[in-house]
Amino acid sequence: MFDALTPSEIEAVRLSLKVASVSVLASLPLGFALAWLLARFEFPGKTLLDALVHLPLVLPPVVVGYFLLVLFGKRGPIGHWLDQAFGLVFAFRWTGAALACAVMGLPLMVRAIRQSLESIDRRLESAAATLGAGRWAVLASVTIPLSVPGILTGMLLSFARSLGEFGATITFVSNIPGETQTLPLAIYTYTQVPGGDAQAMRLCVLSVILSLGALMLSEILVRRANRRIHGDAH
Amino acid sequence: MRIELDVEKALGAFRLKAAFASDAPITALFGRSGCGKSTLLNLVAGLLRPERGRIAVGERVLFDSAAAIDVPAEQRRVGYVFQDGLLLPHLSVRQNLSYGRFFTPAAERWADFDRIVALLDLSPLLERRPQRLSGGEKQRVAIGRALLASPRLLLMDEPLASLDAARRGEILYYIERLRDEVGVPILYVSHEIEEVVRLAGHMVLLSEGTIAAAGPVRELMGRIELRGLVGRHEGGAVIEARVAAQDLASGLATLAFAGGELRMPDVDALVGENLRVRVRARDVSIALSEPRDVSVLNCFRGRVVEIGTDAGASVDVRLDLSGAPLLARITRHSAERLGLAPGKEVWAMVKAVSLDRHSVGYA
Amino acid sequence: MRFGNKALAGLVLALAAAAANAQPLVVFAAASLKNALDDVAALSATRPTISYGPSSGLAKQIESGAPAQVFISADLDWMDYLEKRKLIREGTRRNLLRNKLVLIAPAGSAVKAEIGPGFPLAKLLGDGRLATADPAAVPAGKYTKAALEKFGVWDSVAGKLAPADNVRAALLLVARGEAPLGTVYSTDAAVEPKVRVVAAFPDGSHPPIIYPAALTASAPASGPAADFLALMSSPAARKVFEKYGFTPLN
Numbered sequence: 001m002f003d004a005l006t007p008s009e010i011e012a013v014r015l016s017l018k019v020a021s022v023s024v025l026a027s028l029p030l031g032f033a034l035a036w037l038l039a040r041f042e043f044p045g046k047t048l049l050d051a052l053v054h055l056p057l058v059l060p061p062v063v064v065g066y067f068l069l070v071l072f073g074k075r076g077p078i079g080h081w082l083d084q085a086f087g088l089v090f091a092f093r094w095t096g097a098a099l100a101c102a103v104m105g106l107p108l109m110v111r112a113i114r115q116s117l118e119s120i121d122r123r124l125e126s127a128a129a130t131l132g133a134g135r136w137a138v139l140a141s142v143t144i145p146l147s148v149p150g151i152l153t154g155m156l157l158s159f160a161r162s163l164g165e166f167g168a169t170i171t172f173v174s175n176i177p178g179e180t181q182t183l184p185l186a187i188y189t190y191t192q193v194p195g196g197d198a199q200a201m202r203l204c205v206l207s208v209i210l211s212l213g214a215l216m217l218s219e220i221l222v223r224r225a226n227r228r229i230h231g232d233a234h
Numbered sequence: 235m236r237i238e239l240d241v242e243k244a245l246g247a248f249r250l251k252a253a254f255a256s257d258a259p260i261t262a263l264f265g266r267s268g269c270g271k272s273t274l275l276n277l278v279a280g281l282l283r284p285e286r287g288r289i290a291v292g293e294r295v296l297f298d299s300a301a302a303i304d305v306p307a308e309q310r311r312v313g314y315v316f317q318d319g320l321l322l323p324h325l326s327v328r329q330n331l332s333y334g335r336f337f338t339p340a341a342e343r344w345a346d347f348d349r350i351v352a353l354l355d356l357s358p359l360l361e362r363r364p365q366r367l368s369g370g371e372k373q374r375v376a377i378g379r380a381l382l383a384s385p386r387l388l389l390m391d392e393p394l395a396s397l398d399a400a401r402r403g404e405i406l407y408y409i410e411r412l413r414d415e416v417g418v419p420i421l422y423v424s425h426e427i428e429e430v431v432r433l434a435g436h437m438v439l440l441s442e443g444t445i446a447a448a449g450p451v452r453e454l455m456g457r458i459e460l461r462g463l464v465g466r467h468e469g470g471a472v473i474e475a476r477v478a479a480q481d482l483a484s485g486l487a488t489l490a491f492a493g494g495e496l497r498m499p500d501v502d503a504l505v506g507e508n509l510r511v512r513v514r515a516r517d518v519s520i521a522l523s524e525p526r527d528v529s530v531l532n533c534f535r536g537r538v539v540e541i542g543t544d545a546g547a548s549v550d551v552r553l554d555l556s557g558a559p560l561l562a563r564i565t566r567h568s569a570e571r572l573g574l575a576p577g578k579e580v581w582a583m584v585k586a587v588s589l590d591r592h593s594v595g596y597a
Numbered sequence: 598m599r600f601g602n603k604a605l606a607g608l609v610l611a612l613a614a615a616a617a618n619a620q621p622l623v624v625f626a627a628a629s630l631k632n633a634l635d636d637v638a639a640l641s642a643t644r645p646t647i648s649y650g651p652s653s654g655l656a657k658q659i660e661s662g663a664p665a666q667v668f669i670s671a672d673l674d675w676m677d678y679l680e681k682r683k684l685i686r687e688g689t690r691r692n693l694l695r696n697k698l699v700l701i702a703p704a705g706s707a708v709k710a711e712i713g714p715g716f717p718l719a720k721l722l723g724d725g726r727l728a729t730a731d732p733a734a735v736p737a738g739k740y741t742k743a744a745l746e747k748f749g750v751w752d753s754v755a756g757k758l759a760p761a762d763n764v765r766a767a768l769l770l771v772a773r774g775e776a777p778l779g780t781v782y783s784t785d786a787a788v789e790p791k792v793r794v795v796a797a798f799p800d801g802s803h804p805p806i807i808y809p810a811a812l813t814a815s816a817p818a819s820g821p822a823a824d825f826l827a828l829m830s831s832p833a834a835r836k837v838f839e840k841y842g843f844t845p846l847n
Contacts, residue, residue, distance in 0.1 A: 075774040091775050092726050092759050123320055126281050129307040130314040131383045132337030137308075141333075145324045171766065174759040175731055192653040192734030194678055229324045230365060 005206075009199075011178050012186040013206060019094055019182055020162035023101035024109075024155050031106055031154060035113035036143075056168075057107040065171025068100055072172075096173035097180045101165045105158030112157055116150020117143070148225040156218035160211055183207050235419045237261060237387065241277050241287035241297075250274065250443040253287075258435030259413050260420045262451070264427070265440035265463070271423040274440070275389045278421065279314050280307030291387045291419070311342065313385030313418075317392045319372040321364035327375050328360040334383025345384045353415065354378045354408055370401035374408060381416065388412075388420045394429060409433060410596060427468045431455070431512045432595035439463050455512065456559040458542045458550045470514040471552075471559045477507045486531075486586065493534045493555025498589035503596065510595040515550055517588035518562035521581040522572055532584040536560065538574055553582055560584075621646050622821045623664050625655040627671035627808065628763040629696065629737065629782045633841035634669070637834045643821045651763040653734040659684055659813055666816035667825055669693060669808055671764075672736030676809040683814065690811040693829060695844035697783040698740050698798040698806060703774045704791045712748070712796045719753040721778060726759040728770035728779035736806075737764040741780040744802040768792065782806070784842040807846070 005013070034053055038046065056064050072079040074091045082088040090096035120143065128138045144151075166184040173180040175189060187203045190196035240253035250270040263271045276282040278289055278296070286299040291312070296305045313334075321330050331351070335343065351357055354374045364372060373393055380388060393409070394402045406429065413420065413433065424430055430437060430451065437454050439446045446463050447454055454460055455472045475489035475496060487501035489511065496511065503509060525533050534555045542550035549569050553560045560582055574580070622645040626634050631649050638645050648655070648665070656675040659665055660682060668685070670676045679685050702708050710721055718727070732738035738760065745751040761767040764781050771779035772791035779792075786794050810829060816822040828834055835845040 069769075069773060069775065073773060073775045121320075123316065123318075124322060126307075127314065127316060127320040128322070128333070129281070130279050130310075130312060131334035131379065132308050132311075133333075134306075134308045134337075137337065142322060170762050174728070174761045174766070174770070176726075176758065176760060189731065189733055191657060192651070192731070194674075 005202075008177065009186070009203060009206070012181055012183050012203065013210070015094060015097075015178070015181065016163060016183040016210070019097045019101055020159050022095075023098040023105060023162045024159045026098065027102040027106055027109060027158065028151075028155065031109040031158070032113055032144075032151065034106075035110045035117055035154075036139075038110070039114045039117035053110050054107045056104050061104065061165070061167025062171050064103060065100060065168035068096070068103065068168060068172040072096070072099060090173070092173050092176060092179065094179055097165075097169050097182060100168040100172050101162035102158075104165050104168055105161040108157035108161055109154035112154035113147060113150045116147040116153070119150075120146045146229055149222045149229070152218055152222050152225060156214060159214055163207065163211055163214070183210075235292040235386070236290075237419060237421065238288065238290040239274070239278065241274070241284040241289065243273060243277060243282065243284045245273065248273075248443060250277075252438075252440065252443075252445050254438050254445060254448045256436040256438075256448075258419075258450075259417075260422050260434045261436040261438065262430040262434035263421065263423045263438050263440060264425065264430050265446075266425060268442075269440040270443045271425075271440055272391055275314070275391050275421065275423055278387070279312050279389055280305065280310045294386065308337065311338075311384065311386045313380030313383055313388045315373070315376050315380050315388065315390045315393050317395050319364075319376040321367075321372060321375055321379070323364050325364075326360070327356065327362050327364065327367070330364065330375060331356070331360075331379050331382050334379060338384045343384050345382045347382060350378050350381050353411060368401075369397050370404055373397065373401075373405050377408065377412070381412075381418070385418060388418050390420060390422045392423055392425070394424070394426070406432060428512075428592050431472055431510060431593075452510070452559075456552065456561065458540060458552055458561065461515075461542070461544075461550055461561075467516070468512075468514060469561070470512050470517070471561045473511045473513060473558050473560070475509050475511055477501065477503050477505050477509065480505060492558035493536065493560070496584070496589075497531045498586050498593075500589075500591045501594060502591060503594075507596070511589065512593045512595070513560060513584055514588065514593075515561035515563040517585055518553075518560060519583040520551065520553075520562050520564055520568075520572065520574070521583060524581055525583060528583070529585075530583045531586040534560070534582045534584075536580060536582050538576055538578045538580060540576060541569060541574060553580065555582065622666060622825060623648065624667040624669070624825065625650070625659060625663070625665040626667075626669040627652045627655070627736070628765045629671055629785055630669060630808070631765070632788050633784065633838050633843060636837045636841075637829060638825075640831075640833055640837070641825060641828050643825070645821070645825055651730070651735045653736075664815070666813055666822035667810065668813055669810040669829075670736070671696075671806070671808055672739065673804075673807055673809055674739070675736070676811065679813075680811075686812040686814055686816060686818065689823070689826060690809055691826075691830070692807050692846045693810040694808040694838055695846060696806040696808065696842075697800075698737070698744065698780060698803060699783045699786050700795045700798070701768075701771050701779050701781055701786050701792040702777060702795050703771055704793050705774075706777065706793070708777070708795060710795050712744075712798055712802075714748045716748060716750060718745070718750045718778075719757065722754065722757055723777065725777040726757050727754055728759045728761060728767040728776035730764045730767050730781075731760040731762065732758070733760070735763055737767070737780065737782060740798075740803040740806055743804060744798045747802045787842045808843075 038050055070076055072090045079090055090099050125138050125142055128142045164184055170185055175181050175185050183203055187200050190200035236257050238255045243250045250273050252274060263274060265271055277284050289297040295303055296310050297303060356374060356378055359371055394405055422433060434451050437451045438448045441463050447460055452472045461469045473491050475491035477487055478490040479488040485499050486497045489496040536553040536555040538551060539554045540552040547565055548563050549566045551562045553562060622643055624645045624647045626647055626649055628649045634647060638647060652670040652675040656678055659668060659679060708721060729741045730738035732742040759770055759776050764785055767779050768781045768785050768789055770776040772789050786792055812822050812826060838845050
């Protein structure tokens with residue numbers, strides 16, 4: 001059980017980390033924009049947007065995977081256009097796995113960032129405006145720095161969700177070793193093979209270590225960010 | 235620089251309708267809580283938009299509904315010192331101070347960092363974070379920050395309200411220095427008459443969203459009918475005087491004014507300085523003949539000008555002391571007993587101990 | 598007092614037995630049986646609860662104590678797996694159905710192929726992938742791998758697979774046009790109008806596709822489970838299976 005990792009296991013870990021990192025970083029701008037919209041503005045259809053953002057949280061992951069297949073597959077309206085216009089392909093590629101993770105993690109990210117934004121004293125933004133800061137300057141110099149703890153938390157939650165993503169991934173991009181076989185899919189495959197239990201357990205332990213590592217790192221970063229914002233009074 | 239304001243704004247059930255103009259270095263907006271003072275400041279700053287009206291500072295029109303002018307807040311060059319300071323918590327004091335400078339076009343930058351820091355004694359605080367500052371220190375930094383954005387007009391929203399008595403005096407001193415040395419017009423909101431008398435030249439009295447009166451401080455303080463709005467306990471005439479002498483042995487200063495000489499303790503001023511003294515109406519007594527063998531040090535000859543018509547046990551009597559105004563609050567019973575009427579010659583008595591440094595403003 | 602206790606115990610046992618008998622019958626069946634078995638179940642008096650999935654997953658669930666009383670696998674390996682672990686009731690195992698493996702393409706595709714030794718599968722795929730159930734674990738995938746190995750084309754396409762969770766997921770990928778070719782059972786191709794059969798894999802190219810059925814060890818020898826097992830071999834059920842393209846055995 002404690003032998004060195006086999007190449008295929010290393011592959012699964014590497015792929016999982018790559019997919020999770022890319023999914024979090026790529027969805028961060030959209031996640032922040034949605035959180036900002038929902039936290040700061042009132043507009044017709046706001047409730048609907050809120051519900052849509054939370055949909056991946058309540059739908060079965062396989063259903064989300066199916067929708068991704070329909071929309072972003074090679075024949076899907078968006079997938080086809082992205083392929084033609086930018087050469088960006090999601091079908092059967094790690095990019096598709098990253099997309100699945102991004103979609104499943106988005107509600108968690110948006111919630112965390114939104115909470116953080118709503119806790120910022122709006123009058124600080126007004127004060128910045130009277131000092132000459134335009135809307136975008138206020139966003140960059142006041143709003144974002146003060147919402148860093150929420151942003152970090154949102155990123156962690158999405159990252160953790162991505163490390164564990166299975167249903168949407170396997171339905172959308174299937175289980176291709178080296179390309180889409182992330183840790184959860186690899187573990188699942190081992191459990192499906194008679195006698196693969198020991199390997200499955202090894203990968204499980206690996207998953208736990210990765211998740212714990214991510215959790216601890218984010219704890220440290222959030223604490224540091226809070227100290228910066230609230231001073232040593234905390 | 236001249237401030238011109240004429241605005242209307244509805245916030246829920248509250249309606250604000252105000253128009254005034256002022257040239258004074260500090261214009262005070264005075265009134266009880268909820269009368270619309272802070273709303274007025276927010277309109278001038280551009281944080282709220284009036285329904286209609288015009289706001290101008292000097293030649294610069296900030297808002298004009300008729301001409302469809304509405305300068306966004308970040309371009310108005312109007313500094314704002316908030317009641318709570320509102321320092322940016324993730325920046326150091328130095329960074330807070332420099333925040334506004336970053337957004338000020340080079341051509342408009344008149345504020346000098348070192349000078350403002352020296353003016354407000356901020357040097358020891360520069361590398362600290364806002365969470366480590368006391369209330370008074372926070373307010374000084376807030377003032378410095380607003381000034382360093384090179385504003386053309388400074389708004390101050392009850393800057394002393396969240397401070398204790400000792401701090402209040404300290405910050406008042408800095409605001410006086412501001413007024414005298416920096417030269418930016420200030421619009422100062424307060425519900426403490428003491429601050430208004432000390433600092434302001436022009437005063438706007440707000441009540442329930444409308445302007446009850448506007449004019450020089452001295453004049454408004456002398457008007458009986460405004461007593462209710464100015465404050466029953468603290469209201470009184472404001473006398474312009476000059477320090478004639480300081481007596482170390484008795485601790486009393488002698489102030490010369492139109493009506494004679496006023497003696498009072500606790501005057502922190504040099505001989506020759508000009509001052510304003512607020513004499514609370516309830517500290518003034520009236521006699522029909524010159525008082526003799528009394529402890530009261532200040533007795534002046536004067537004439538009754540007007541007697542208030544409020545119902546109730548007490549009544550305000552406006553006196554003229556050879557050109558200086560004085561308000562006296564006595565019982566209606568006594569006013570009748572003494573047969574007071576406009577034109578009658580009387581003597582006014584003011585206890586020296588009823589005056590202290592809170593009554594004095596440095597011009 | 599002792600008599601009272603015995604009577605109470607007897608009552609509880611009787612109730613438990615009655616309750617056990619009153620529980621719905623749970624059947625675990627391979628995914629490819631979905632449409633056919635649903636219709637067969639409609640013939641039965643009791644409404645069994647049928648859980649469909651990959652034979653591999655179902656077998657493991659039974660091993661972990663899932664309350665299934667009937668198991669129908671899509672290959673012999675997974676039934677052997679349970680039999681070796683004494684999780685099957687002795688004497689109830691029988692071979693129920695046969696199926697064929699076919700190569701499919703999206704309905705609009707005009708691709709032609711003859712399945713034989715060295716046939717140009719990699720070229721036909723182009724830069725697309727072959728959708729198939731996971732060859733590592735799922736029967737349909739295992740049959741596919743065996744056949745492609747037999748014809749010497751496995752190495753050329755091993756890196757161009759889209760291994761799906763089960764055979765129906767592979768069918769979906771081809772139906773949506775995401776994969777240019779796929780391998781599924783002929784019975785699956787029959788129910789999906791969006792695919793067409795390109796060619797059938799010859800019978801000898803892979804181990805026979807046999808669906809064994811049996812009672813699990815937790816099922817009583819007689820009762821609704823045994824009834825259902827018998828029902829599936831009845832003439833009426835055989836007619837249903839044939840309708841869907843299966844070949845009933847025995």
